[in-house]
Amino acid sequence: MSKGGFPEAARVALGDAQLRRNLGRATSTIRAKRARVVAEVADWEELRDAGAAIKERAMATLPEQLERLEAAVTAAGGVVHWARDATEANAIVAGIAHAAGAREVIKVKSLATDEIGLNGALADAGISAIETDLAELIVQLAGDRPSHILVPAIHYNRDEIRAIFEGSITGGAALDPEPRALAEAARRHLREKFMTVPMAVSGANFGVAETGTVCVVESEGNGRFCLTLPEVLVTVMGIEKVLPEWRDLEVMLQLLPRSSTGERMNPYTSLWTGVHAGDGPREFHLVLLDNGRTDVLADAVGRQALHCIRCSACLNVCPVYERTGGHAYDSVYPGPIGAILTPQLEGLGEAPTLPFASSLCGACYEVCPVKIDIPSVLVHLRGRVVREERSRLAPEALAMRTLAGVCGSRRRYETAQKLARLGRGPLAKLPGSPLKGWTAARDLPEVPAQSFRDWWSAR
Amino acid sequence: MSGEGREAVLAAIRDALGSRVGVAPVPRGYRTGAGVGGAGGDLVARFCARVAEYRATVHLTASDELEAAIASVLRGAGARRVAVPFGLPWRPPGVELLEDAPSLPARTLDGVDAVLTGCALAIAETGTFVLDGTGESGRRMLTLVPDHHVCVVRADQIVLGLPEAITALDPSRPLTFVSGPSATSDIELERVEGVHGPRVLDVIVVAAPPSATNKVPV
Numbered sequence: 001m002s003k004g005g006f007p008e009a010a011r012v013a014l015g016d017a018q019l020r021r022n023l024g025r026a027t028s029t030i031r032a033k034r035a036r037v038v039a040e041v042a043d044w045e046e047l048r049d050a051g052a053a054i055k056e057r058a059m060a061t062l063p064e065q066l067e068r069l070e071a072a073v074t075a076a077g078g079v080v081h082w083a084r085d086a087t088e089a090n091a092i093v094a095g096i097a098h099a100a101g102a103r104e105v106i107k108v109k110s111l112a113t114d115e116i117g118l119n120g121a122l123a124d125a126g127i128s129a130i131e132t133d134l135a136e137l138i139v140q141l142a143g144d145r146p147s148h149i150l151v152p153a154i155h156y157n158r159d160e161i162r163a164i165f166e167g168s169i170t171g172g173a174a175l176d177p178e179p180r181a182l183a184e185a186a187r188r189h190l191r192e193k194f195m196t197v198p199m200a201v202s203g204a205n206f207g208v209a210e211t212g213t214v215c216v217v218e219s220e221g222n223g224r225f226c227l228t229l230p231e232v233l234v235t236v237m238g239i240e241k242v243l244p245e246w247r248d249l250e251v252m253l254q255l256l257p258r259s260s261t262g263e264r265m266n267p268y269t270s271l272w273t274g275v276h277a278g279d280g281p282r283e284f285h286l287v288l289l290d291n292g293r294t295d296v297l298a299d300a301v302g303r304q305a306l307h308c309i310r311c312s313a314c315l316n317v318c319p320v321y322e323r324t325g326g327h328a329y330d331s332v333y334p335g336p337i338g339a340i341l342t343p344q345l346e347g348l349g350e351a352p353t354l355p356f357a358s359s360l361c362g363a364c365y366e367v368c369p370v371k372i373d374i375p376s377v378l379v380h381l382r383g384r385v386v387r388e389e390r391s392r393l394a395p396e397a398l399a400m401r402t403l404a405g406v407c408g409s410r411r412r413y414e415t416a417q418k419l420a421r422l423g424r425g426p427l428a429k430l431p432g433s434p435l436k437g438w439t440a441a442r443d444l445p446e447v448p449a450q451s452f453r454d455w456w457s458a459r
Numbered sequence: 460m461s462g463e464g465r466e467a468v469l470a471a472i473r474d475a476l477g478s479r480v481g482v483a484p485v486p487r488g489y490r491t492g493a494g495v496g497g498a499g500g501d502l503v504a505r506f507c508a509r510v511a512e513y514r515a516t517v518h519l520t521a522s523d524e525l526e527a528a529i530a531s532v533l534r535g536a537g538a539r540r541v542a543v544p545f546g547l548p549w550r551p552p553g554v555e556l557l558e559d560a561p562s563l564p565a566r567t568l569d570g571v572d573a574v575l576t577g578c579a580l581a582i583a584e585t586g587t588f589v590l591d592g593t594g595e596s597g598r599r600m601l602t603l604v605p606d607h608h609v610c611v612v613r614a615d616q617i618v619l620g621l622p623e624a625i626t627a628l629d630p631s632r633p634l635t636f637v638s639g640p641s642a643t644s645d646i647e648l649e650r651v652e653g654v655h656g657p658r659v660l661d662v663i664v665v666a667a668p669p670s671a672t673n674k675v676p677v
Contacts, residue, residue, distance in 0.1 A: 026648045046489035053485040060482045062472050076631070082464035084471075134654060135645035151645055158646055179646040183654050190655065195565055211630040221603065221641040221656025228599045229565060239468065250625040251489065253636075261644060264509065265585035268656060269636035270599075276633045278562065279598045290468045298475035 005353030009328040010320075019155055023325050026154050027316045033262025034313060034367070041258065050251045052371040055307035058242055059297065065209040065242045066288060072212025076274020078284040085291050090121035092287050093201060093234055097127050100232045100283070102199035106190075108216060108223045109133035110203025111149060111310060112236045112289055114332045115345075118201065129201070130193055132222035134186050141168040147326030147334065149312040150260055155325050158182065190222065200226035200281075204237040205309070206252055207286070210245045213273045214286065217256060219266050227270050233281040238289050240306040252309060255369035259311035292345035301380045305341045307370045314364035314374060320357055329354065336364035340377040348381070352389045355381035417451050492623040502583040502617045507664055509586025513639020514652050515660035522665050525611065526551045529575060532609055532661050538572035542605060544597030547575065549611065559601055568604035574657070576602055580627055581612045584620040585638055588612055588662065592633040599633055608657040610637070613665045 013019060038044055058065055070080040083089035097105055105122065107113065107129050119129040119140075131140045135153040139146050142164045146152030153161065162177040169189040175181055202223065206215040214235055216223050227233060243252065249271075257266045275284050297303050315321045315335030326334035331342040331351070339358055343351040355378050364374040406416045507517045520528035530551035533541060538554070545560035557563060557571060568574070577595025578588040588610055590596035595611075602608055618624055628634060641656030652658060 022647070029648045043489040046486070049486050050489055053483060057482050057485060060476065060480065062476070063469050066469070066472075082468050084464050084467050088464055132655075133645070134643050138645070151648060153645055154648070156646075161646055179643075179649050179651045180653075182646055183643055183651045187654055191569070194655070195569070208630070213630045219641070220643045220645075220654035222654065224599065224603050224635065225655055228603060239472070246630050247622075247625055248485075250491075250622040253625075254489075254621050263638070265582075265587050265636065265638035267513070267637065267639050267642050269634075269638075271630070271634040271636075273631055273633075276592060279592050279600075279633055288468065290471060294468070294471035294475045297472060303475075 005351070006324075006328055006330075006357040007353060009330060010324040010357070013324045013328045016325075018157070019325050020323060022155055022157050023322055026151065027322050030262055030316050034259060034316070035262075037258045037262055037264055041254070047251055047254055048369055048371050051255050051309075051369055052307065054243060054248045054251060055309075055370050056304075058244055059240065059303060059306055061244065062239065062242070062297070065244050066239060068209035068244075069207050069212060069242055069286075070288075072209065073214075073274055073284075073286050074212075076212050078212070078274040078286055081285060081287045083287055083289050083291070086116035086121075089116050089236060089287055089289050089291065090118055092285075093118060093236065094122055094125040094127065096232065096234055096285055097122065097199055098125070100199050102127060102197070102232070104128050104130060104193070104197045105199045105201050106130050106132050106193055106197045106226050106230065107136070108200065108202035108218065108226045109136045109152070110201070110236060111332055112203045112238050113201060114146065116236070116289065116291060118236070130190075130197070132190055132193070132226060133218075134183060134220060134222075137186055137190070138164055141165070145327065146332070148315060149310050149333065149335070149337075150315075151312075155327070194222075194225040194229055198230055199232040199234070200230040201234045201236065202226055204235050204241050204286075205256065206249065207237050207242050208244075208246050208249065209242050211273060213246065213271050215249065215253075216270045217253075217260075217266050218268050218270075219261065221268060224268055224270055227272065228280050230281055232283040232285075234285045234287060236287045236289055238291075239293055240308075256309055256311055259309075259313040259367065259369040292347075295347070296341070296344040299344065299380075302340065302344050302377055304372050305337065305344055305377060307372050308337050308341065309370060311369055313367040313369065317363040317367050319359060319361060319363070324357075329357065336374045336378075337372070340372075340374055340381060343381060343385075348385055348388055352385045355385055414451075414453060417447075417453075421447050421449065421451075490620065490622065492619070492626060502619060503614050503664060503666060506581055506583040506586060506612070506617050507662075509583065510639070510662050511586075513586055513642075513660075515586075515639050515662055518661065518663045519666055520663055522613075525549060525663070525665055528663055529609065529611070530554060532663060533573060533575070536573065536607055536659065536661075538607060540571045541609075542568055542571045542574040542601055544576055544595060544601060547577070547595060547597075549575070551575070559597055562598065563601070565600060565604050568600065571605050573607035573609055574602055574605040575609045575611070577611045577613075578616065579632075579634075580624055581617045582620060582624050582636075583617050587624075587636050587638040589624060589628060590635045590637065591629065592635075599635060602635070602637075603656055606657055607659040607661075608637075608640075609661045609663065611663045611665060617664075 081092045138153040148154040158177045205217045321335040329338045333341045339354045542557045579591035581588040640652045640660040643654045
């Protein structure tokens with residue numbers, strides 16, 4: 001995380017009026033869509049309860065579930081790899097690409113591979129990774145970073161996207177800024193790649209321990225191409241994505257699309273189990289990724305962040321995200337879920353400001369399809385930051401100690417009140433002090449001309 | 460492959476979880492297939508309405524008029540060369556059918572006018588049909604590369620919701636859930652039909668009793 005953390009990055013983002021217009025429009029659109037399709041499901045709360053319990057069970061029995069998944073995938077002709085961290089995962093994927101003789105790989109949108117910086121690692125190994133999701137392609141062509149879990153290019157409007165495409169895939173040819181024309185340009189650009197590139201890399205929405213089935217949920221068909229046409233398929237899956245039972249999909253596939261894109265069902269959901277003779281890739285590799293997840297698991301309160309199914313509903317309802325956008329969080333995982341996941345995955349010292357990037361309004365919990373109590377985890381992590389990273393927050397700790405001292409004695413308190421009325425002392429505003437950031441966001445009441453104590457003793 | 464990584468990850472998980480606590484059973488109070496039945500006509504109507512909302516075109520036909528209905532849909536789209544899974548039972552008149560045996564290469568599929576398939580089952584609540592890689596569904600590539608997909612759904616293949624579908628499907632098959640044509644909402648969250656998968660989707664629903672061919676107004 002950058003030195004100034006979220007507050008500084010947010011201040012920069014808030015100065016970008018175009019960004020706020022783009023985000024405000026997009027998030028209000030998707031909030032309305034989601035609310036409409038959720039309202040028509042009579043048993044939505046029962047599905048949420050089941051979803052939460054399924055994830056809790058998966059986490060509590062994780063070693064057993066991963067071993068079952070490994071056995072089932074292997075039995076179906078797949079190869080399972082285990083990676084402790086990003087470096088190991090990237091090396092495994094690069095090794096498979098070299099063995100397959102692939103100089104290029106096509107990619108399905110995947111947060112896990114963004115998290116481990118796979119594209120950069122493959123580039124270092126002489127392999128170019130081509131993003132095939134429209135939004136990921138836009139972000140890749142712009143040399144930018146994703147700013148939303150579901151719609152990584154949400155911070156761009158159509159005119160900005162047209163300019164990006166005209167400067168890259170159309171070779172300068174003019175484009176219509178209509179979304180239809182822009183999508184057509186991406187289709188033409190990628191079709192030849194789908195036909196020729198020998199290897200694909202995907203993430204996974206779910207991996208079913210019982211059957212060894214891996215699931216990818218998408219809209220455009222780029223996922224189906226990557227999962228079907230290349231000879232070799234590699235799926236990088238965070239260990240928390242495992243579901244114990246096949247029937248758990250009947251819950252998750254109802255919760256995810258409605259929470260995510262606000263549709264009853266997304267256009268394409270692909271499920272495959274190992275290798276299918278005569279249909280699809282001849283080689284399938286599943287890379288199970290830790291990369292900090294076991295650290296999250298060790299925190300009994302914070303571990304529920306691992307229940308996330310990456311729907312992004314919490315981003316779309318968050319008043320903070322709506323104003324700052326995703327980049328201010330400086331993580332693959334922005335928004336409320338990012339504020340609890342990133343500091344735990346990377347370590348509190350790496351992102352100590354993120355648990356404070358929230359007004360604790362609770363909207364994120366209300367919409368979470370697996371009932372992650374994000375506000376409670378935020379408060380818990382704030383406590384951990386203060387305890388474990390105390391030295392970084394010395395001014396606030398010092399102020400609190402001073403206040404405790406002032407309020408702890410009648411004499412000191414009354415003296416402080418008098419000083420405050422004179423415009424100085426610890427109860428007055430503190431311009432220029434290290435606490436100005438704290439007081440800038442909070443209104444201090446006007447100090448009255450006479451205190452109750454003075455009034456009482458004078459009557 | 461790397462046994463070292465495997466043991467390290469599993470040990471780290473066990474370490475993080477600490478002493479094992481009891482795991483609560485999953486409450487499955489949501490609607491499941493149990494007790495549902497007898498809603499045949501409603502299912503067809505709901506399925507048709509929900510598919511149409513994805514901006515796919517829905518056609519209702521009787522079983523004895525299916526081949527004519529298929530031919531009419533294909534002719535209406537100007538489709539002459541049409542890929543089909545091996546052994547598909549329908550022979551629409553006036554259409555050149557390319558059977559997927561031996562397997563049609565992707566380049567050939569890129570050049571056909573349309574693909575015609577059946578499906579494994581369909582889901583009324585979500586307007587979804589599911590392909591399972593065999594029989595009338597065909598290989599996955601077959602329904603992906605052509606720009607126009609015509610899918611035939613029989614009324615008795617339509618189930619109410621996801622729970623019924625997940626129960627009925629075979630996980631050992633490659634499964635594709637299709638809900639409307641290929642789409643993206645990546646630009647300003649505005650839904651655009653048609654990116655990489657088939658941009659045009661026609662769903663022909665075969666209602667059980669023979670009757671006059673209707674096109675459902677969308």
